[in-house]
Amino acid sequence: MQCEQFEQMLELQDEGALPKPALDHLETCEACRGLSADFAAIHDIALELATEEIAPPERVWISLRNQLEAERLIHEPQETPTSASPSNPRWWTTLQRPAFAGAFLGIVLAAASAIGYLSNAPQTSVQSQLAPQQEISSVPSADSVFKEEALTVGNESIPGLQRQDTAVTDSIRRNLQIVDNFIAICEKSVREQPDNQMAREYLYGAYQQKAELLATATNRSMTGGLQ
Amino acid sequence: MNPSFSSPARVGALGAVLAGFILAASPAHADRIEKHFPVQSKPKITVRNSNGRVQVKAWPKNEVLVAWTNKSGKAAVETEQAGNRVEVSAQANEEGLSADDSKIDFEITVPVESELSVRTDSGNVTVDSVHGDMTFDTVGANLQLSDVDGYMVVKTIDGSLVCNRCSGKLEANSISGNVQMLSPTLDSVRVQTSSGNILFDGSFLSRGIYIMKNFSGTIEVHFTSSDSFDVNATSLKGDVINQATFKPDTHGSPHPASKWGHSLFGTLNEGHAKVELSSFSGTIKILKRD
Numbered sequence: 001m002q003c004e005q006f007e008q009m010l011e012l013q014d015e016g017a018l019p020k021p022a023l024d025h026l027e028t029c030e031a032c033r034g035l036s037a038d039f040a041a042i043h044d045i046a047l048e049l050a051t052e053e054i055a056p057p058e059r060v061w062i063s064l065r066n067q068l069e070a071e072r073l074i075h076e077p078q079e080t081p082t083s084a085s086p087s088n089p090r091w092w093t094t095l096q097r098p099a100f101a102g103a104f105l106g107i108v109l110a111a112a113s114a115i116g117y118l119s120n121a122p123q124t125s126v127q128s129q130l131a132p133q134q135e136i137s138s139v140p141s142a143d144s145v146f147k148e149e150a151l152t153v154g155n156e157s158i159p160g161l162q163r164q165d166t167a168v169t170d171s172i173r174r175n176l177q178i179v180d181n182f183i184a185i186c187e188k189s190v191r192e193q194p195d196n197q198m199a200r201e202y203l204y205g206a207y208q209q210k211a212e213l214l215a216t217a218t219n220r221s222m223t224g225g226l227q
Numbered sequence: 228m229n230p231s232f233s234s235p236a237r238v239g240a241l242g243a244v245l246a247g248f249i250l251a252a253s254p255a256h257a258d259r260i261e262k263h264f265p266v267q268s269k270p271k272i273t274v275r276n277s278n279g280r281v282q283v284k285a286w287p288k289n290e291v292l293v294a295w296t297n298k299s300g301k302a303a304v305e306t307e308q309a310g311n312r313v314e315v316s317a318q319a320n321e322e323g324l325s326a327d328d329s330k331i332d333f334e335i336t337v338p339v340e341s342e343l344s345v346r347t348d349s350g351n352v353t354v355d356s357v358h359g360d361m362t363f364d365t366v367g368a369n370l371q372l373s374d375v376d377g378y379m380v381v382k383t384i385d386g387s388l389v390c391n392r393c394s395g396k397l398e399a400n401s402i403s404g405n406v407q408m409l410s411p412t413l414d415s416v417r418v419q420t421s422s423g424n425i426l427f428d429g430s431f432l433s434r435g436i437y438i439m440k441n442f443s444g445t446i447e448v449h450f451t452s453s454d455s456f457d458v459n460a461t462s463l464k465g466d467v468i469n470q471a472t473f474k475p476d477t478h479g480s481p482h483p484a485s486k487w488g489h490s491l492f493g494t495l496n497e498g499h500a501k502v503e504l505s506s507f508s509g510t511i512k513i514l515k516r517d
Contacts, residue, residue, distance in 0.1 A: 042276075062330045072306055090301075104327075131385070165277065165278060165325075165326040165329070165348060165349065166326070167278075167326060167349050168278075168326075168348045168349055168366050168367060169366060171366050171367040171385050172366065172384060173384055173401040174385070174403070175384050175403055178402060178403055178421060178422050179402060179421065182421060182442050182443075182507075185507075185508075186507070188464075193487065198461065198485075198487060198488070198505075198507075199463060199487070199507075200497045202442065202463070206421075206442075209402060209421065213384065213402065216384065220348065220366065225469050
């Protein structure tokens with residue numbers, strides 16, 4: 001079995017064990033083993049978030065928080081190809097599939113919901129949660145859940161976005177950068193002024209905007225512009 | 228000189244023949260195609276396009292006229308009618324079309340009382356003199372609404388919105404697009420843009436609610452001395468420039484001075500309308516109209 005076939009099988013597999021040929025391939029292919037583990041982790045996290053909408057488990061929050069504070073979700077764009085091609089790494093091809101884009105969008109929305117939830121919590125609680133969490137090292141970081149490159153959204157990589165219309169693609173990329181900048185500015189303000197409710201609301205709004213923008217990118221890509 | 232070539236009649240005939248050759252060589256797919264849909268009052272028209280202009284205007288007939296052109300001939304249009312519902316959708320005839328090849332320009336004429344739903348990526352959208360609820364969803368397409376009346380919901384990424392003499396209610400959301408409301412008679416405005424500018428140049432109607440919010444652009448509202456509204460304007464990192472003489476707000480709960488940013492609260496005349504202006508780092512201007 002080739003890696004491409006394995007990826008297709010993995011994507012189509014809802015629940016349960018993989019077929020034997022896929023398991024055999026896993027034995028021999030380290031890259032696909034990693035991909036399979038990532039896929040399972042995303043699936044598990046998505047289930048957890050779906051069942052605990054109001055108050056996500058702290059370890060999930062902290063994982064997300066670490067990730068967002070490190071700004072690896074939204075910054076440090078890497079030199080990645082813009083479209084799937086035979087020369088692209090497999091993770092990129094996989095990332096551009098709707099399932100991954102949806103999972104990513106879910107995480108961003110969950111983060112936005114968490115921020116919104118915290119903005120209504122007592123101030124002391126908010127302050128403690130917004131304080132840097134890096135010292136809590138026993139909790140698994142988001143890096144252990146996602147590969148860093150799969151979470152990098154920057155100039156060149158937008159989950160699910162594959163279009164012929166470069167003007168539209170450029171527009172979405174440019175605006176994603178704008179929103180990322182706003183998120184960074186708002187995060188800085190909230191860190192500097194934890195009791196500034198307005199800054200917190202703007203941060204919440206910026207996360208929502210990013211989620212909507214990614215949803216638009218995914219939606220436009222899946223419909224391919226023309227219906 | 229051969230007199231036969233200088234004859235105007237000969238030159239004209241030669242020109243006509245050449246024009247005939249050129250026309251015969253022109254691709255048929257550049258033709259304008261029209262479809263007519265008889266409707267009853269207040270039809271709902273849905274337009275889905277990818278790239279190209281969408282012009283919608285009103286006429287007094289109970290009929291929807293959809294006309295389009297696609298120069299490349301590589302994109303097509305599917306239409307569907309079910310009673311008062313008319314759907315128009317651009318379709319690719321082949322995969323991987325470029326933006327130019329997929330470009331379809333629409334001219335749509337609808338009854339004055341119509342509902343509209345337009346989704347397009349790039350290419351401008353103009354709507355003239357239509358009365359009814361409308362939704363617009365664009366990526367980069369600019370939107371110009373003139374003399375429209377209804378509940379308008381606009382969502383763009385970096386398209387701008389210009390609303391000329393719009394009536395009714397407006398909800399607009401953009402990331403980098405500008406929003407201008409010129410001579411509006413809107414009684415409900417909820418406009419948000421991140422880096423775009425917002426301009427409201429019109430009257431605040433009694434009982435109207437006007438909420439304008441951005442991140443880094445300018446928010447500018449113009450008022451006359453006879454306007455009546457409560458205002459709450461706050462810019463966290465920017466300035467609030469005010470030319471009005473407000474009384475302290477006597478409606479509702481008192482507004483404590485914010486320790487963050489620049490804030491302005493007050494009432495002009497009786498405070499019949501409510502105006503909320505909010506920016507993170509942009510400038511808010513409340514200017515007297517000349």
